[in-house]
Amino acid sequence: MSRNGQPATEVPAIACRGVVKHLGRRKFRTEVLHGLDLDVHAGQMTLLVGPSGCGKTTLISTIAGILRPDQGSIALFGTELGTLGRRGIVRFRGRNVGLVLQQFHLFPALTAAENVAVPLLVLRQHPAQVKARAESLLHDLGLAAHGDKYPSELSVGEQQRVAIARAIAHDPKLIICDEPTAALDATSGRLVMQLLRQVTVRSDRAVLVVTHDHRIFGFADRIIHMDDGRITRIDTSSEREAA
Amino acid sequence: MLSIVIKMLFGERVKVLGLVFGVAFATLLVAQQAGLFVGLMTRSQNVIADATDVDIWVMDPAVEYLDLVRPMRDTELYRVRGVPGIAWAVPLFKAATSVKTPEGRTKSALLLGVDDASLTGVPARILKGSILDLRRPDAIAIDRVGFMQLWPGEPLTLGKTLDLNDRRAVVTVITDAAPAFSAQVIIHTRYSQAVAFVPTGRNQLSFILAKATADLEPVAVARGIAARTGLNAYTSEEFSWRTIRYYLKNTGIPISFATTILLGMVVGSAIVGLTFNMFVTDNLPQYAMLKVIGVTSGRLIGLVLLQAAVVGLMGYAIGIGLAALFFEYAATPTSALRGFNLPWWIASGVGATIALLIVLSTLTSLGRVLFAQPAMVFWGKR
Numbered sequence: 001m002s003r004n005g006q007p008a009t010e011v012p013a014i015a016c017r018g019v020v021k022h023l024g025r026r027k028f029r030t031e032v033l034h035g036l037d038l039d040v041h042a043g044q045m046t047l048l049v050g051p052s053g054c055g056k057t058t059l060i061s062t063i064a065g066i067l068r069p070d071q072g073s074i075a076l077f078g079t080e081l082g083t084l085g086r087r088g089i090v091r092f093r094g095r096n097v098g099l100v101l102q103q104f105h106l107f108p109a110l111t112a113a114e115n116v117a118v119p120l121l122v123l124r125q126h127p128a129q130v131k132a133r134a135e136s137l138l139h140d141l142g143l144a145a146h147g148d149k150y151p152s153e154l155s156v157g158e159q160q161r162v163a164i165a166r167a168i169a170h171d172p173k174l175i176i177c178d179e180p181t182a183a184l185d186a187t188s189g190r191l192v193m194q195l196l197r198q199v200t201v202r203s204d205r206a207v208l209v210v211t212h213d214h215r216i217f218g219f220a221d222r223i224i225h226m227d228d229g230r231i232t233r234i235d236t237s238s239e240r241e242a243a
Numbered sequence: 244m245l246s247i248v249i250k251m252l253f254g255e256r257v258k259v260l261g262l263v264f265g266v267a268f269a270t271l272l273v274a275q276q277a278g279l280f281v282g283l284m285t286r287s288q289n290v291i292a293d294a295t296d297v298d299i300w301v302m303d304p305a306v307e308y309l310d311l312v313r314p315m316r317d318t319e320l321y322r323v324r325g326v327p328g329i330a331w332a333v334p335l336f337k338a339a340t341s342v343k344t345p346e347g348r349t350k351s352a353l354l355l356g357v358d359d360a361s362l363t364g365v366p367a368r369i370l371k372g373s374i375l376d377l378r379r380p381d382a383i384a385i386d387r388v389g390f391m392q393l394w395p396g397e398p399l400t401l402g403k404t405l406d407l408n409d410r411r412a413v414v415t416v417i418t419d420a421a422p423a424f425s426a427q428v429i430i431h432t433r434y435s436q437a438v439a440f441v442p443t444g445r446n447q448l449s450f451i452l453a454k455a456t457a458d459l460e461p462v463a464v465a466r467g468i469a470a471r472t473g474l475n476a477y478t479s480e481e482f483s484w485r486t487i488r489y490y491l492k493n494t495g496i497p498i499s500f501a502t503t504i505l506l507g508m509v510v511g512s513a514i515v516g517l518t519f520n521m522f523v524t525d526n527l528p529q530y531a532m533l534k535v536i537g538v539t540s541g542r543l544i545g546l547v548l549l550q551a552a553v554v555g556l557m558g559y560a561i562g563i564g565l566a567a568l569f570f571e572y573a574a575t576p577t578s579a580l581r582g583f584n585l586p587w588w589i590a591s592g593v594g595a596t597i598a599l600l601i602v603l604s605t606l607t608s609l610g611r612v613l614f615a616q617p618a619m620v621f622w623g624k625r
Contacts, residue, residue, distance in 0.1 A: 057621045064533060066617045087539050094537015105532045109254020114247060121244045122537045178621060231391050237298075 011078045013174055014040035014063055018072035021058055026195045032058045034229040035072065042077075042173070045196075045205040045219060050226035056210045059226070060176050063208070064097050065089040077173055098167030100196075102179040104159050106151040112162045113138060113147035120172040122240030137165040140199060157188045162193065168200060169178050175200050177209040181216055193219045246570050249553060251529065252495035259554060262517040266558020266597060267565070269511020274566035274585060274593045280500040282574075282583030288483040289421035289582075290355065293366045294452060298461035300482045301332070301451035301468055308489035309482065310424065312337050314446035315474070322472045323451050328464040332453040333358035336437040342428055343406040344393050352389070352428040354407075356437020364452055365431045368419035372401050376415035377433055383407075384416035388581055389428030407440045411550050422582040429564070433529040452620070456520075505595050508600060515558075519551065523608035527615050534617040547612050555601040562597075563590055 021033040023156040032055045035103055040046045048056050065081050074081045076096060084092055098119070106115050116134040121127075138147050141161045151159050160180065167175055180196060181189030193216045198208045209220070217223060225233040253259055285292075290309060291300065301323050303313040323332045336356030343349045357364035362374055370387055377384055383405070390399055403414040420429040432440070438447045451474075457463040459547070461478045468476035477485060491497050523530075533543055567585050576582040 061618050062619055064535070066621075087541070090534065090539045093535070099535055099620075101620055103620075105528060105531070105535075107251060107254075107529055109251045110247060112251065118533075119536050121247060122533070124244075168362060218432055 001047055012039040012075075012209065013077055014038065016059075016063065016072065017073040018073075019062060019069045019074060020071035021055075021062055021067060021069050023058060028183040033062070033069070036231060038224065039057050039226075040206050040208055040222075042206045043201070044221035045201050045209060046056075046206040046222045046224060047217060047220040048226060049206060049212070049217070050232075054226045055065050055229040056226055057087070057178060058158075058229075060178060060208065060210055062115050063174075064099065065093045068169065076190045081221055094119065095170070097172045098170065098172040098175045100160075100163050100167045100175070100177040100180050102182050104151070104163040106159055106162055106166075108151050110153065111150055112158075112165075115151070115162055117167050118161060119166060123170055133169060134165075137169055138162075141165050141195065156183055157192065158190075160192055162186065164192075164196060164199065173205055175205065177207070177211075179211055179213075180209060182215045183210065186215055189213060191217060210237045244546065245258045245549060248550055251526065252522075252553060255522055255525070258518055258522045259393045262515055262554040263558040263561065265518060266394045266555050266601065267512030267562040268514065268564025269507050269600060270559050270593055270597050271508030271509070271565045271569075273596060274563055274589060275569055276500050276503045276507065277589045277593065278566065278570055278584040278585045279580070279583060280496070281586065281589060282486045282580070283424075283496060284490060286422055286582065287424045288486045289347055289423060290353070291483045291486065293421055294335075294364045294479070295367055296363055296454065297452040298455045299453040299465045299468065299477055300477055300479060301453060301472075302449075304473065304475050306475060307549075308486040310486070312350050314443055315448045315451075316446050317448050319448060319472065319474060320451055323453060323468055323474070323476075324350070326464070326471050328459040330454040330456045331361070331363075332451050333361055333363045334434050334448050335364055335452050336434050336441075336447060337449040338441040338443065339425075340408060340438070340441050342393070342412070342430070345404060345406070347488045348393055350389065350392055350427040352407075352430050353423045354437055354441055355429070355431045356434040357431060358452075359435050362433070365416075366418045366420045369416060370419050370533050371399050371417035372415050374416060376401075377431070379413070379415055381411050382415040382432065382436070383412045383415045384418050384431040385414050386418050386420035386429040388412070388422065389430070390417055392427055398424050409519070410440055412440065468470045508596070511597075512600045515601060516607070517611060519554075519605050520608045520611075523547070523605075523611055527611065530612050530621045531617045534615065535620055540613050543612055544609055547609060551601050551605045556598060559594055559597050563593065585617045 009229050016036055016038040019033050019036045020031065022029050023032050024030050036059065048059065050056055056065065079092065081089055107118065113134045116137055117130045119132040120133060135147060138144055141164060143158060143161055143165070146154060146158060151162070154162065177196065181192055184192060197219050221236065222229055223235040288309060303315050317334070320332060320334050323329065338354045340352050340354050341349055342352045355364060365374055365377065365384060376382055380541045387399060399417050401414055401417065404410045404413065406569065418431065423429055453468070455461040465476040465478055470475065529623055530543060534540070569585055570585050574583040
């Protein structure tokens with residue numbers, strides 16, 4: 001199910017309950033998330049929007065298990081992150097979460113195909129399978145001819161597509177994108193979002209996109225508005241269409 | 244995953260070159276200096292090592308090491324022969340002198356006078372002539388390198404004559420004696436001939452070389468000789484180590500070599516440590532990204548250590564190769580470094596030292612990798 005605002009499964013893909021997170025130390029310590037509650041469902045593309053400094057990145061870092069909440073709980077597909085140890089969270093993330101970052105963070109010494117292969121190699125998959133999967137993904141993303149190229153030899157848009165391929169290579173249940181169109185012009189941004197929607201949204205997978213870019217709001221099934229560390233409003237696509 | 248981190252490593256070519264250079268520099272300096280030091284110490288006891296049949300060395304109580312000779316009365320030989328457990332005992336005359344060719348070429352020489360009857364103490368490796376030729380009048384055995392230094396460019400030939408303290412000496416044997424500590428030419432001759440070449444006064448007996456009977460340990464026999472005669476008596480191995488220890492204790496050789504080795508280690512570690520730190524700092528976002536992708540800190544440390552091990556191995560291979568080349572080409576038969584080499588145990592020891600250096604040099608960097616916050620992929624370096 002998608003674009004109807006309804007959950008595809010009973011268990012939310014992401015369930016945040018009373019999440020409090022501070023950043024900084026001593027006198028610079030600031031509460032960034034104030035007891036935040038949030039459900040994100042599989043089968044949807046959910047956009048997380050809000051002004052700079054409202055806590056969007058802190059929230060997705062906490063959801064991805066990169067930061068730990070100071071209070072509250074976060075469950076991904078029914079797995080409570082707090083019950084996993086430090087190593088357990090890293091492994092859980094490696095299996096279940098794919099990340100597309102604003103600055104791509106591709107490995108400059110690796111070719112496009114090798115970059116896509118990294119999450120699979122981390123999961124110790126067979127090299128032959130890894131190679132086939134990487135080639136297949138690059139083909140799907142229109143990069144079949146660029147597998148042997150290094151990131152520095154690719155355009156920004158191509159680098160973005162490699163980053164997307166890497167994020168979905170290991171078939172994760174949750175994909176988190178941080179400002180995926182920030183470095184792109186309007187046309188490229190639209191193309192990337194079309195592609196992202198096409199290759200990532202599935203009934204058993206949730207896609208959470210952090211963005212400032214109102215031009216891509218139309219791609220969302222749900223839009224979660226944040227301000228000052230709190231959820232202020234949630235729009236569904238049907239509500240937006242009705243409006 | 245291993246190939247991926249190796250590719251990440253070689254993506255930073257300049258830093259890899261710096262790391263490899265640092266390790267190679269330290270390896271070369273440590274291995275070369277250690278090889279020279281061991282070669283020099285080995286040389287100090289080569290005369291003892293060349294007397295392969297000898298179990299026990301007997302000497303005046305004042306003698307501490309091989310190159311300090313205090314002649315004993317010839318009658319001491321008979322006292323030693325009378326000690327139970329002695330199979331045989333023979334005299335050895337040892338003196339430093341100089342030799343001159345008829346062409347006028349002069350070299351320092353170590354003159355060793357061995358027992359006239361048994362000729363015990365002449366090196367077993369004879370290249371030309373027969374050991375029995377030493378029984379001829381004025382006969383001497385000269386080492387191959389000494390011959391090459393006295394008659395450069397000429398083939399090894401018997402019958403050449405030398406001036407030895409205004410006396411004529413005839414080369415009847417050419418040996419392959421191991422190089423001595425300082426002398427350029429090593430001459431063996433009969434005891435009676437040697438004392439004629441270099442008169443030393445009433446007492447002429449430098450050392451007594453003895454063999455223990457098969458049923459007794461040489462150490463016990465040596466202790467027996469010392470107890471009965473009041474002379475110093477050591478097994479060949481004990482005397483070798485006494486000689487080496489004397490040089491270690493009483494010369495600046497070990498300090499000089501140790502300083503160079505230490506400097507090599509410090510400079511090499513500094514280069515490796517600083518370059519590796521730069522490498523890790525520049526790559527922290529990549530390590531953070533690997534953590535985000537699901538690489539645990541433990542596995543990441545293993546991968547970073549693998550990167551360090553790869554540059555370490557490359558640097559070690561280059562450094563030890565250069566050190567081996569140095570000994571191969573610098574230690575020619577006629578050079579001052581003849582007989583010097585790079586034993587396997589020095590190469591292994593240097594390898595272990597370099598491995599330790601790399602681990603110590605990369606510890607700080609490993610800490611940075613361990614505590615690298617994956618969140619930096621969102622915010623930049625934090």
